[in-house]
Every structure is written in C-alpha cells, then in structure tokens.
Amino acid sequence: MKSINRQKVQSLLRMAEISKPPIDVNRIAEELGFTVVPYPFPEKRKGMIHIEGGDKVIGVNENHPKNMQRFTVAHEIGHYLSGHQHYENTFIDDEKRYFDPHFHQEKEADIFAAELLMPREWLAKDVEQYGLDTPKLAEIYQVSEQAMWIRLTSSGLAKKHSAR
Amino acid sequence: MKTHAAVSDIERGKTSVSVEQLDAIAQVLGVSVNDILETEVISQGFSQNRDSSSLSASDKKEMDVTTKGFLDHIKSLKNEK
Numbered sequence: 171m172k173s174i175n176r177q178k179v180q181s182l183l184r185m186a187e188i189s190k191p192p193i194d195v196n197r198i199a200e201e202l203g204f205t206v207v208p209y210p211f212p213e214k215r216k217g218m219i220h221i222e223g224g225d226k227v228i229g230v231n232e233n234h235p236k237n238m239q240r241f242t243v244a245h246e247i248g249h250y251l252s253g254h255q256h257y258e259n260t261f262i263d264d265e266k267r268y269f270d271p272h273f274h275q276e277k278e279a280d281i282f283a284a285e286l287l288m289p290r291e292w293l294a295k296d297v298e299q300y301g302l303d304t305p306k307l308a309e310i311y312q313v314s315e316q317a318m319w320i321r322l323t324s325s326g327l328a329k330k331h332s333a334r
Numbered sequence: 335m336k337t338h339a340a341v342s343d344i345e346r347g348k349t350s351v352s353v354e355q356l357d358a359i360a361q362v363l364g365v366s367v368n369d370i371l372e373t374e375v376i377s378q379g380f381s382q383n384r385d386s387s388s389l390s391a392s393d394k395k396e397m398d399v400t401t402k403g404f405l406d407h408i409k410s411l412k413n414e415k
Contacts, residue, residue, distance in 0.1 A: 207404075207407070207408060207411065209403075209404050209407055211400060211404070212396065212400060215397075215400060218401065218404065220404070220405065220408065225408070225412075227408055229404050229408075
C-alpha cells in the first residue's frame with residue numbers, strides 16, 4: 171500500500187510542480203479540482219469533503235491550528251484518491267471505531283496524508299542533513315512535531331538513522 | 335533504563351519518548367515500532383470516523399446541522415461569484 175501511496179504522491183507533486191517542502195497541499199487540492207473552504211466547524215469536526223455535480227469542495231475547520239488544517243486537507247485528498255465512499259468527517263473519540271469497518275479507510279487516509287506532507291524520499295535526505303531533529307524537520311515540512319515524530323518512526327527512517 | 339514513574343508519565347502523555355527510545359521499547363516488548371505507533375496514532379486522534387451510524391442521536395443531529403450549514407455556506411460563496 172505504501173508504494174502505491176508513494177507513486178500517487180510523486181505524481182501529485184509533479185502535477186502541482188512542487189519540488190521541495192513544505193508541500194502546498196491546497197495547491198494539490200486545486201490541481202485535483204477542489205476548492206478548499208475554511209469554515210467554523212464544531213471543535214470535534216476537522217473537515218469534510220463534498221462532491222456534487224461539478225462541485226468539489228474540501229471544508230476545513232478554520233479554528234484548528236494551521237498544521238492540523240494541512241493534515242485534514244491531505245487526509246481528505248487521501249479519501250478521494252482511494253475511492254472511499256463516506257465523506258462525513260467527524261472525529262469521535264470512543265472505542266467503537268476500533269470495530270468500525272470504515273475505520274481502516276481512515277487509517278489509509280492518514281497514511282496517505284503523512285506520505286503527501288512528508289514524502290519519504292525527501293525526508294530521508296533531510297534526515298541525512300539534520301539528523302533526527304524533530305522540531306527542525308517539523309518546521310521544514312510545516313507539520314506538528316508529533317506528526318513528524320510518528321512519520322520518522324513509522325517510515326523506518328528513525329531506526330535506520332539510529333543504527334548508523 | 336526508564337523508571338516505572340517515567341514509563342507512567344509516557345503512558346499518561348505527560349512526557350514524550352524519543353525516536354531512539356521508541357525503538358528500544360519496541361525491542362523490549364517484542365513488537366514492531368509500527369505496532370506501537372498504530373496505537374499512538376489512534377490515541378492522538380488523527381483518525382476520523384465517517385460512519386454516522388455509530389453516532390449518538392445528538393451527534394448525528396449536530397453533524398446534520400453542521401453539514402447543512404457548510405453546504406449553505408458553499409452555496410452563498412458560489413452566488414457571490
């Protein structure tokens with residue numbers, strides 16, 4: 171799945187002519203025909219995607235931190251490109267979602283979003299240069315330190331770097 | 335080696351673990367880093383549930399109202415153009 175995500179992301183970056191971080195995720199959304207609309211959603215709602223006729227809109231919670239908004243837009247693009255069917259986008263903090271058949275789609279979209287915002291190849295080069303300086307890398311990619319930390323470990327880059 | 339108190343702080347989110355420590359913890363537990371991160375990602379709320387059938391009635395209502403508000407907002411933006 172990861173290699174497919176990487177291929178998709180590489181295509182998107184070429185399409186949007188993005189060659190260095192931070193990734194302009196709104197530009198990618200626009201290249202895909204979406205309009206990104208900030209909206210004061212309730213706190214627990216991060217955003218939503220709406221496709222009807224020729225209209226393609228990604229709504230994002232304007233009250234959330236910018237880095238979270240970027241992740242939300244990338245997450246919605248992930249749903250769209252994965253052909254997921256359920257567009258309502260609400261964060262529910264309960265344990266029922268562990269048994270939810272749609273939950274794996276959310277994970278897929280999260281994995282895609284991480285690859286889009288922090289492409290592995292680029293990140294690998296930056297880890298060569300900056301080491302595991304998470305705050306610095308988070309600043310370069312305009313993601314939260316937490317997201318960067320997760321990305322470094324889940325991609326294997328942290329382990330690879332530590333083993334040297 | 336971390337003390338029980340330090341591990342407890344990590345579990346309660348009072349302190350974070352470095353990437354090197356995470357690798358070490360995974361080795362001690364005999365699991366992969368991904369196994370730990372899967373739990374981590376879930377606990378940090380990155381994932382979102384789109385299945386409205388699992389919502390409570392009040393959450394469902396709130397979702398419907400919010401969705402309608404957003405769609406009305408889109409329409410108004412469209413009309414402005």
